[in-house]
Amino acid sequence: MAAGVLIAESLRVGAVLDNLSLIVRRIQRSAPTNVTADQAPVWTLVFFEIADIEAAALADQLSEVLDAPGWYVDLHTAQDSFIVFPGRVARYRRGDPQGRAEAQKYGRAHGIPDSQLDWPA
Template identity: 55%
Template structure:
């Protein structure tokens, strides 16, 4: 089972995620001090679980649904992490510092502020 988080404002207008069963664990709203000018100052966060055999499909669907430039979603299990940006998926073993840095570098190229590049390791 993978645990993850999706900022609902990160989805492109007109997109829909369906066909992949996820369990919603929590929905929250937050004021965000590190929001960029392209991001709203309040975010709705959906925390979810997805079964192992659906993880790749979810990553692919998220890569097609996330808005650009500065958004991503992430989910992880005990062994690996998915970090999904618009059009790009990073999948790496937990604890792989070089792979994490590669994903963070890509996020920086999209203009994502450093404080937001803080997914669970």
């Protein structure tokens, strides 16, 4: 199963995600200390799983509903990382330092601080 974390506040106002096959494992409220001016001060984290075969399609769907700037979703299978930004999905093999570095560079360029570019390797 692929696993990911969605911050509910990262969705654009009016965005709809439907017909999902997610398994929600945990929902948590958090007040991170490293938010940007463009981010909500309190986050609702939705920890979820989805079948590996559906991960790429979900990543594409999420890229269409995320708000900008400064938001992303991390989603991982055993083999691949999907770092989902508004309008773009960075996909690379897990453990690939170049792929990870490129996704982090893109995130930085789009308003995500280094302290938030901490998805699992």
